[in-house]
């Protein structure tokens with residue numbers, strides 16, 4: 102029972118991170134391989150504000166979100182949009198985007214190493230046990246999970262109810278037709294990319310309350326987020342959430358029952374199985 | 390209907406894209422040495438039908454039979470090796486290669502496989518055939534529109550196909566080029582090749598095709614000689630819309 | 635063979651002979667540098683054989699390399715050394731073939747993730763298995779010195795170049811150029827694109843694995859974190875693309891300057907190597923999309939234009 106709850110709680114935070122990546126990939130069509138570094142940057146901000154000013158991570162996210170939004174918007178407009186413009190084919194854009202976002206990820210790691218060195222950073226925030234169904238859990242995990250649920254829910258409502266959300270979903274499903282009905286695709290792509298970055302950074306801030314990170318752990322989270330997005334289906338919010346919860350459960354099971362050193366291997370195995378048997382995602386329809 | 394042996398038959402061939410049925414239970418036969426026109430208004434499913442035959446897409450239902458062998462759903466390379474070759478509605482050349490290499494691509498891996506000097510010589514003959522030998526060493530980026538179409542045709546011919554699928558090969562040509570183009574396809578016809586021709590140019594259909602299949606909204610609505618189908622009421626209605634019929 | 639081909643062959647032989655003489659006239663420092671350059675030349679050239687025409691970015695180098703080091707580490711006490719290299723090659727090729735079968739039907743992003751994850755996956759599994767056996771690593775004790783390793787790598791480099799040249803002249807090489815240009819046309823011309831890609835992907839798989847097996851004695855003590863270090867994969871990608879994958883010798887043109895650059899950075903700015911790698915990626919995408927080879931070819935074409 103405690104494995105299930107721990108797994109679901111972990112998966113909830115993963116969902117937030119993968120949502121960010123999914124927004125970026127689904128709308129802006131750029132697989133952001135620097136996604137994990139955005140997460141680590143968000144985590145670092147939370148760590149820094151906590152150690153320097155005892156500012157609660159739950160407040161820091163209101164600072165992290167707008168900053169990450171602006172930074173990601175600038176990255177998209179200055180660096181990625183020229184690539185979209187010059188690409189002669191989808192394949193070329195894909196290769197350029199892979200190399201560029203890897204490059205940005207490395208630059209981010211390099212900068213973070215310069216600022217804070219290679220040490221792990223962790224802090225103790227709300228690390229008091231709470232009892233749920235007769236078992237103790239870290240309050241920080243529960244709080245992070247609840248915050249993730251609130252943010253995911255808000256995002257879901259916004260995507261399904263608001264005009265801008267509708268336009269964004271239209272681009273994700275049919276970019277060409279979206280253009281025809283008068284949606285400003287380039288502008289919304291930039292916004293979706295920025296929003297995705299903000300969501301991921303917030304996820305990072307939340308995750309830092311209960312996980313220990315260092316400057317170069319980003320790539321692991323990128324891998325996990327990618328596994329979730331592919332499993333859940335590109336542009337599919339519901340699928341992303343289910344996939345994230347599944348991954349959280351799987352990792353917790355493996356960590357508890359076999360070895361904590363095998364969590365990434367388990368995620369990878371899951372990814373391989375998905376690729377072999379359901380490359381269109383858990384809920385996706387086979388298209389071509 | 391025809392006495393010659395049937396080379397290719399479609400039996401209830403169907404292709405759906407999500408909710409849209411682009412090709413809806415199409416049946417027809419193509420006989421040896423026959424030139425068959427596949428016509429119909431825009432979006433009626435002609436290119437999709439060719440895609441099913443060439444293996445670019447797998448059918449969602451029905452079957453396609455080439456000389457007694459079922460090919461529906463085989464990968465494109467397997468179908469190409471059985472001697473079916475095609476041009477694309479939007480010309481596709483290999484941008485990093487010379488004209489000669491483009492044509493050689495058809496000679497090397499197709500249903501007759503040549504290599505080395507033999508492949509080069511064969512590709513050169515195909516270029517002569519379409520009147521492009523002078524440009525053998527050029528890059529494809531420098532070609533005019535009709536020349537790109539010629540090179541693509543030469544690549545297709547280089548595989549010495551038994552069935553040739555031409556998707557609007559004459560579209561976008563000016564009147565002189567059109568005459569040259571029709572003459573070129575006629576020479577293929579005179580060689581006795583089996584051809585399926587998707588076309589909008591009525592003159593070409595009248596002068597080249599033995600028989601036509603007319604499609605509208607994915608269905609076959611008529612079949613027969615060009616003159617007969619082009620005066621058919623339902624065909625006219627499909628082309629002009631209901632009001633004018 | 636044409637006159638230029640004879641000239642190129644002669645040139646390659648001269649370079650090889652001069653390079654083979656390095657241990658006799660260079661200082662130990664240069665020999666160490668020589669091993670690094672030879673290793674990356676082998677890895678980057680074989681990487682480009684596959685990734686150049688197919689445009690798939692493979693990050694599996696570390697996985698194959700690590701497997702190779704473990705072949706030596708595990709086998710050195712039981713089998714003669716000369717048998718280990720071909721065994722490593724076969725294992726690398728088989729793993730690459732399996733990876734190719736699983737992924738090469740899919741789009742490029744999936745391939746990148748799959749290959750990046752592969753090294754991590756194998757690393758975690760080996761670490762776990764070693765923990766179960768109560769060890770952290772393995773000793774590789776041989777009497778092979780830096781010189782012998784260097785010569786073996788040079789020999790492997792010669793093989794890779796020869797193989798690459800032969801593939802370039804073969805039907806497989808031609809098929810890959812067509813696939814690189816337009817996969818749809820390739821399939822419709824009768825090319826089994828999946829098979830061609832899988833077959834070619836086995837080349838860098840085997841080569842990287844053999845390289846790992848050759849390098850293993852240099853490490854003396856092999857641990858998963860060392861053998862499967864992901865940075866190796868990234869470095870190879872940068873070097874190959876920096877040089878340019880359009881030609882067989884292209885990656886080599888990237889390997890040499892980048893090795894010196896990383897040496898220099900490691901010496902003066904030891905904490906900034908990650909930053910430099912990141913910048914290298916951006917330079918490749920924005921300034922050198924065809925690598926140094928593209929610059930050289932462009933300059934040549936301009937010179938020809940100026941004289942004509």
Ligand SMILES: Nc1ncnc2c1ncn2[C@@H]1O[C@H](COP(=O)(O)OP(=O)(O)OP(=O)(O)O)[C@@H](O)[C@H]1O
Nearest residue numbers: 406409411429430431432433434435436437438478
């Ligand atoms: N890959 C695809 N995915 C979704 N829909 C498609 C696809 N290919 C074709 N269609 C749809 O199928 C229908 C038939 O298209 P097709 O290209 O076969 O028509 P066509 O008869 O060749 O038209 P045209 O004369 O304009 O070339 C169209 O509505 C088209 O939008």
Ligand SMILES: [Mg+2]
Nearest residue numbers: 435436437478
């Ligand atoms: Mg069409």
